[in-house]
Amino acid sequence: MSISKLTPSSVDSAKPKINWARIDEADNFANTVKLYRQGKYDEDSFRRFRLQHGAYGTRMTSDYAMVRVKLPAGEIYPKQFETLSRLSEQYSIGSAHFSTRENIQLHWVILEDVSEIFRSLAEVGLTSREACGNSVRNVMCSPLSGVCSDEKFDSTPYALATAKFFLRNPMAQSLPRKFKFNFTCCEKHGMVRMVDVGLIPEIQQINGSKQKGFKIFLGGGLGNRSFVGHQLEDFTPEEDLLYTSIAVMRIFDRLGDRKNLARNRMRYLVNDMGWEKFQNLVLKERAIVRATQSVVTKLKVDTTPDKITRPLKISDEGGSSVPDGYARWLKSNTIKQKQSDYRSVFITLEAGDITSNQLNSMAALIREFSSEGKARSGFVQNVALRYVHEDDLVKLYSRLLETGLAKSGGLTMTAPVGCSGTTSCNLALTNSHRLAKEIQRKFLELKLDEDDDLADSSIKISGCPNSCAQHGIATIGFFGGGGRLGKDMYPNYQMSLGGRFDADTTLGQTCLRVPAKRVIPVILKIIELFKANKQSDDTLKSWIHRIVNDSEDSDIKSIGDIKKVLEPLVAPPTKEDDPDFYLDYGSDTSYHTKTGKGECAA
Amino acid sequence: MCCLTESVKVTTDIDSLRSEIRDNSVRVIDVRREGDYKQDHIPNSVNLPLATLLSDDSPERVLKLVNSLGIDDETPVVVYDDTFGALASRVAWTLEWIGHSDVTLLETTYGNWKSLGLETDSLTPEISNKEHSMNLQSNILATSEYLESVKSRDDVILIDNRERLNYLEQHIPGAVSLPYRTLASSDGILRSKEDMKRLFDNRDISGDSEIITYCGSVGTLSGLAYYALKSAGLSNTKLYVRSFKEWKNLEKPTDKQQDANYWDLSAE
Numbered sequence: 001m002s003i004s005k006l007t008p009s010s011v012d013s014a015k016p017k018i019n020w021a022r023i024d025e026a027d028n029f030a031n032t033v034k035l036y037r038q039g040k041y042d043e044d045s046f047r048r049f050r051l052q053h054g055a056y057g058t059r060m061t062s063d064y065a066m067v068r069v070k071l072p073a074g075e076i077y078p079k080q081f082e083t084l085s086r087l088s089e090q091y092s093i094g095s096a097h098f099s100t101r102e103n104i105q106l107h108w109v110i111l112e113d114v115s116e117i118f119r120s121l122a123e124v125g126l127t128s129r130e131a132c133g134n135s136v137r138n139v140m141c142s143p144l145s146g147v148c149s150d151e152k153f154d155s156t157p158y159a160l161a162t163a164k165f166f167l168r169n170p171m172a173q174s175l176p177r178k179f180k181f182n183f184t185c186c187e188k189h190g191m192v193r194m195v196d197v198g199l200i201p202e203i204q205q206i207n208g209s210k211q212k213g214f215k216i217f218l219g220g221g222l223g224n225r226s227f228v229g230h231q232l233e234d235f236t237p238e239e240d241l242l243y244t245s246i247a248v249m250r251i252f253d254r255l256g257d258r259k260n261l262a263r264n265r266m267r268y269l270v271n272d273m274g275w276e277k278f279q280n281l282v283l284k285e286r287a288i289v290r291a292t293q294s295v296v297t298k299l300k301v302d303t304t305p306d307k308i309t310r311p312l313k314i315s316d317e318g319g320s321s322v323p324d325g326y327a328r329w330l331k332s333n334t335i336k337q338k339q340s341d342y343r344s345v346f347i348t349l350e351a352g353d354i355t356s357n358q359l360n361s362m363a364a365l366i367r368e369f370s371s372e373g374k375a376r377s378g379f380v381q382n383v384a385l386r387y388v389h390e391d392d393l394v395k396l397y398s399r400l401l402e403t404g405l406a407k408s409g410g411l412t413m414t415a416p417v418g419c420s421g422t423t424s425c426n427l428a429l430t431n432s433h434r435l436a437k438e439i440q441r442k443f444l445e446l447k448l449d450e451d452d453d454l455a456d457s458s459i460k461i462s463g464c465p466n467s468c469a470q471h472g473i474a475t476i477g478f479f480g481g482g483g484r485l486g487k488d489m490y491p492n493y494q495m496s497l498g499g500r501f502d503a504d505t506t507l508g509q510t511c512l513r514v515p516a517k518r519v520i521p522v523i524l525k526i527i528e529l530f531k532a533n534k535q536s537d538d539t540l541k542s543w544i545h546r547i548v549n550d551s552e553d554s555d556i557k558s559i560g561d562i563k564k565v566l567e568p569l570v571a572p573p574t575k576e577d578d579p580d581f582y583l584d585y586g587s588d589t590s591y592h593t594k595t596g597k598g599e600c601a602a
Numbered sequence: 603m604c605c606l607t608e609s610v611k612v613t614t615d616i617d618s619l620r621s622e623i624r625d626n627s628v629r630v631i632d633v634r635r636e637g638d639y640k641q642d643h644i645p646n647s648v649n650l651p652l653a654t655l656l657s658d659d660s661p662e663r664v665l666k667l668v669n670s671l672g673i674d675d676e677t678p679v680v681v682y683d684d685t686f687g688a689l690a691s692r693v694a695w696t697l698e699w700i701g702h703s704d705v706t707l708l709e710t711t712y713g714n715w716k717s718l719g720l721e722t723d724s725l726t727p728e729i730s731n732k733e734h735s736m737n738l739q740s741n742i743l744a745t746s747e748y749l750e751s752v753k754s755r756d757d758v759i760l761i762d763n764r765e766r767l768n769y770l771e772q773h774i775p776g777a778v779s780l781p782y783r784t785l786a787s788s789d790g791i792l793r794s795k796e797d798m799k800r801l802f803d804n805r806d807i808s809g810d811s812e813i814i815t816y817c818g819s820v821g822t823l824s825g826l827a828y829y830a831l832k833s834a835g836l837s838n839t840k841l842y843v844r845s846f847k848e849w850k851n852l853e854k855p856t857d858k859q860q861d862a863n864y865w866d867l868s869a870e
Contacts, residue, residue: 030800030804033804034804034806037806058862059861059862060859060860060861060862061859086783086788089765089781089783090781090783090784091766091781091784092766093765093766093767093770093864093867093868094765094766094767094868095867095868095869097867107864107867108766108767108770108864108867110778110779110805112804112805112806113784113801113804113805115804116800116801116804349869350869353867353868353869354869355868355869358869420867421863421866422861422862422863423862423863423864423865423866423867424862424864424867431863431866433863433866433867434863434866437866584863585866586863586865586866587863594861
């Protein structure tokens with residue numbers, strides 16, 4: 001073939017440091033699917049195998065799977081974006097989906113094609129191995145780690161090393177249930193108290209010298225029942241990071257509930273046992289691990305700094321004029337880095353969806369604008385393009401406008417999180433995915449992204465009580481269910497208020513049930529109440545925080561007061577008066593709840 | 603031409619085509635629009651816009667067109683387009699259908715040909731008419747009646763080459779989805795033979811079955827699939843050339859994936 005030799009290949013400034021893939025897993029998967037189709041593999045064993053390899057079941061069918069590709073520490077490189085773009089067209093629905101845990105998912109993939117995806121992922125060093133099932137799930141890291149002005153040090157290398165250590169590690173292949181690590185940069189950009197193991201980088205003076213380490217939080221998590229994590233000790237030095245992780249996993253492996261699937265996450269174990277007892281066990285176990293592990297058992301932390309090179313500009317087409325909306329976008333989508341002259345740019349997607357063309361554009365944008373030559377997936381189904389030089393921001397914004405990636409409000413309440421809901425998930429009761437998009441469209445139209453009072457609040461919507469969209473820690477959170485008037489069913493959401501995921505992590509308090517078609521007016525009403533009752537320096541988040549903590553003294557003092565105002569809005573009309581009320585978003589047939597078997601606990 | 607393997611040669615590579623053009627031993631057909639062709643094209647190629655063919659693709663008309671392009675039973679023909687090979691496939695298949703056996707697709711698109719800096723020309727060659735015989739290959743054509751007649755046979759595989767979302771929304775009952783994008787490689791209109799074989803093998807699409815391909819309206823995407831299957835040695839393949847458009851117009855039954863709002867997961 002003469003073509004490939006002649007086609008110029010683009011040179012990337014940064015290449016992945018770690019190859020997460022193993023090509024033989026593609027062949028193995030293809031063969032196992034064949035055996036399964038021939039009836040030589042039983043359902044349960046096959047399901048466990050499939051999940052271990054990152055292929056999740058799909059709503060109401062066994063013909064399709066969802067392939068969840070892990071992006072350890074959220075890192076993603078241009079060539080990886082290009083491969084995902086191609087795969088989304090070949091084997092999926094022409095678009096991909098960013099999750100809240102730094103995975104990128106391909107939905108509606110024919111089970112027999114999954115191995116072809118593995119093969120292509122392996123060419124660019126990516127894997128979906130252990131992205132589902134009872135394993136160590138994708139190890140997350142704050143998208144601002146390394147650039148955050150409040151961080152003690154960059155925890156990214158530790159997140160990558162932890163991911164590498166546990167991936168395919170025999171000790172993590174058959175845990176009682178899934179197990180999650182979140183690293184962060186600082187308290188504010190958090191998510192560390194809502195996970196099995198959460199870690200904040202910390203530096204302590206020990207015997208006159210600076211020692212790196214972490215504040216470790218254990219036993220948190222969101223789900224049908226959510227718990228806030230507990231801090232293990234003041235300071236865990238970096239040498240103890242791996243020993244602590246192993247100790248915690250050993251205890252969970254030994255004592256975790258393997259029978260009751262509904263309550264077998266580690267947070268239940270911690271809750272049942274009591275924190276102090278669990279804490280003691282961890283500290284004792286860690287002493288044993290430290291004493292018995294071979295000296296070669298170490299995290300391979302690669303702290304070589306990344307090369308920061310501003311991409312060369314071929315030409316600067318004249319005095320580029322500033323496009324409309326630039327100031328609005330700059331304010332609500334970018335953050336100044338600790339490195340002077342650089343910003344991190346957050347690209348917001350509708351509920352995490354990105355087209356194959358946009359995936360390709362992302363590769364080009366990294367090459368043109370990111371001085372680190374890669375991007376990071378964020379916590380809210382978004383992508384962070386970091387190390388963009390201040391002087392290149394106008395040009396970047398123009399390029400984002402061309403590719404439909406320039407939505408403003410990325411770091412505000414106008415970018416809600418929505419899980420996949422009834423678009424593909426077996427457990428979903430409502431179309432939370434579409435609702436998140438509807439809210440974003442409406443709120444951007446109302447320019448709510450320009451309202452500083454709303455900037456630090458969040459909206460998160462799950463399609464069922466399980467918390468894939470993390471609704472429990474949202475300022476305004478929703479989870480789906482069915483409502484009923486007489487014999488007629490309508491899509492409904494339970495709303496909670498006052499959740500947060502920073503240093504004051506709290507779970508939202510249940511307020512009331514809101515029918516799907518009333519969610520937008522209800523949120524607008526809450527904003528109206530806030531505006532009428534706020535103190536001058538209040539944000540919606542701080543106002544609601546006082547209400548849920550019984551320390552507000554305006555007319556609206558409690559969740560009950562809010563509920564009273566909202567109740568008239570949520571009363572169901574009859575089907576004759578308002579047929580649309582009985583349809584879920586994106587559906588033109590009568591609403592009824594319908595679910596299949598979930599695989600979170602498989 | 604090529605070695606003796608089970609799979610049929612369906613594409614011609616760039617280097618071979620260039621030497622065949624130099625030797626004047628090939629008829630090259632450009633299926634793009636006339637305006638595009640007049641601007642520039644592969645040297646010595648003739649123009650047969652797909653729309654011209656489709657305006658009347660009865661065997662008699664096709665035979666006339668073929669004669670006017672200077673093609674007789676022995677002329678090797680290579681077809682190219684600028685749309686990932688789908689339009690070229692539809693034209694190549696039509697030639698096969700009236701009984702021309704030596705027809706292949708250029709392995710790449712015209713756009714890529716140009717970006718590689720290969721020779722182009724704006725001259726229209728002088729062509730003298732030839733006489734092609736008519737030998738209809740009805741074994742490579744599927745009609746809606748034929749589809750109905752085989753629907754209960756389990757040794758017939760029906761393949762839908764439209765995009766996945768279209769398939770989920772509506773398809774001919776029993777069809778399996780194989781989006782046309784799956785067929786290409788990053789630099790050619792078709793994957794390598796090995797890659798193609800593995801893909802079909804995983805899907806249990808084998809030579810033991812008769813295969814029928816269809817797409818949205820005129821058999822272009824499914825025409826490409828027809829050649830993809832042939833390249834992998836699956837020659838017992840038919841093209842349902844009037845495709846889903848006809849099926850729907852005839853109000854034949856369709857299936858859809860129920861109880862899921864997959865469109866809302868799409869970013870467009």
